[in-house]
Amino acid sequence: MRGTLAVFIFLLFLLATADLGRAQAKGDAKAGKTKYDQLCAGCHGTKGKGDGPAAAALNPKPRDHTDCKGMAKESDDSLFKVIKEGGQGAGRSPLMPPWKASLKDPDVQNLVAYIRSFCKK
Numbered sequence: 001m002r003g004t005l006a007v008f009i010f011l012l013f014l015l016a017t018a019d020l021g022r023a024q025a026k027g028d029a030k031a032g033k034t035k036y037d038q039l040c041a042g043c044h045g046t047k048g049k050g051d052g053p054a055a056a057a058l059n060p061k062p063r064d065h066t067d068c069k070g071m072a073k074e075s076d077d078s079l080f081k082v083i084k085e086g087g088q089g090a091g092r093s094p095l096m097p098p099w100k101a102s103l104k105d106p107d108v109q110n111l112v113a114y115i116r117s118f119c120k121k
């Protein structure tokens with residue numbers, strides 16, 4: 001009987017930690033919005049369409065984050081990497097700045113979650 005209980009507790013533990021992992025990976029879109037409006041909207045536009053005031057001078061322009069089809073081709077990992085390492089670090093335009101010096105990983109995850117929220121189906 002004791003063995004069964006131990007297995008049961010172990011399974012509960014696994015479930016609990018798996019859940020934590022998911023919550024972290026998802027990020028908090030609401031918290032992401034605050035940072036996005038401060039740091040990113042100038043180029044990416046407040047609605048994520050890639051039409052911020054500074055975007056006119058950019059070539060290539062930031063992608064339209066409301067384009068569900070185009071965004072589906074980007075994994076969360078690749079978005080995370082572009083934000084952290086910048087365009088240059090991810091093999092894209094160096095005009096996308098790296099943010100690893102000013103943003104922590106959870107901030108970047110929140111930003112990924114917020115960027116994902118621009119695609120409304």
Ligand code: HEC
Binds near residue numbers: 043111
């Ligand atoms: C100075 C302008 C500028 C700022 C500020 C900026 N970006 Fe970008 N960003 C770009 C450009 C230009 C690209 C396109 C790079 C490419 O396609 O080669 C880009 C690309 C990206 C991409 C990859 C997908 C895409 O749109 O092409 C993500 C994700 C992204 N930026 C997120 C952010 C986040 C989050 C912030 C704020 C923390 C931010 N950017 C701030 C200019 C900017």
